[in-house]
Amino acid sequence: MNIAAELLALSVEKQIMLTCAESCTGGMVAAALTDLPGSSAMFDRGFVTYTNQAKMDLLGVPEQALIDFGAVSEPVAAAMAEGALNGSAAALAVSITGIAGPGGSEHKPEGRVCFGVASRRRTATQTIEFGPQGRDAVRRAARDHALALLLEELQKLPD
Numbered sequence: 001m002n003i004a005a006e007l008l009a010l011s012v013e014k015q016i017m018l019t020c021a022e023s024c025t026g027g028m029v030a031a032a033l034t035d036l037p038g039s040s041a042m043f044d045r046g047f048v049t050y051t052n053q054a055k056m057d058l059l060g061v062p063e064q065a066l067i068d069f070g071a072v073s074e075p076v077a078a079a080m081a082e083g084a085l086n087g088s089a090a091a092l093a094v095s096i097t098g099i100a101g102p103g104g105s106e107h108k109p110e111g112r113v114c115f116g117v118a119s120r121r122r123t124a125t126q127t128i129e130f131g132p133q134g135r136d137a138v139r140r141a142a143r144d145h146a147l148a149l150l151l152e153e154l155q156k157l158p159d
Contacts, residue, residue: 003147004032007154011042014159018150019090021047021059021080023071023097024113028143044090049080055097059083072097074114074125081116082123092153093118094146100138113142117153124153 011018020029030046033039047058052071055061061079069075080095098113111130116123126149130141 003151004036007033007147007151008036008039008042010151010154014154014157016092016154016157017044017090018042019044019046019084019088019093020146021049021084021093021095023050023055024100025096025139025143026050028139029094029096029146032143032147044088047084047087055080059087070108072099072108072112072114074127077114077116078118078123078125081118085118091120092150092157094150096142096146098138098142100135101132102135111138113138115146115149117149119153119157
């Protein structure tokens with residue numbers, strides 16, 4: 001069983017809806033979740049917020065967080081996940097913001113991706129350095145990691 005199928009089965013069992021807020025993956029998490037028949041039982045909606053303005057407009061990411069930390073940061077990932085949760089009927093959200101490449105900088109290298117996971121009870125963040133594997137590989141790795149984070153958090157939530 002693939003991870004999206006596991007998410008579907010567990011979400012249905014626990015009657016929990018999911019949502020996502022994506023930047024560098026451009027909707028890949030939403031696509032993975034909705035590839036399955038019956039996915040409407042677990043997936044409420046997804047937000048693709050590629051620009052800073054979109055993050056502010058659709059998810060309520062504070063402009064000051066973008067100024068202080070930049071779009072690729074854990075504070076922005078947290079705000080994105082919380083914004084997706086607040087803007088949906090879901091009980092669990094995941095967010096992704098990163099530098100898929102090519103490019104990056106000394107302070108924010110190619111392959112750095114920040115993740116947020118939010119439920120009504122808590123928000124957690126993490127940063128993964130996937131390295132300069134190339135745009136496609138970083139995006140796929142970020143998608144797969146986000147799905148794994150959703151499954152891990154979903155398993156912790158009470159029925």
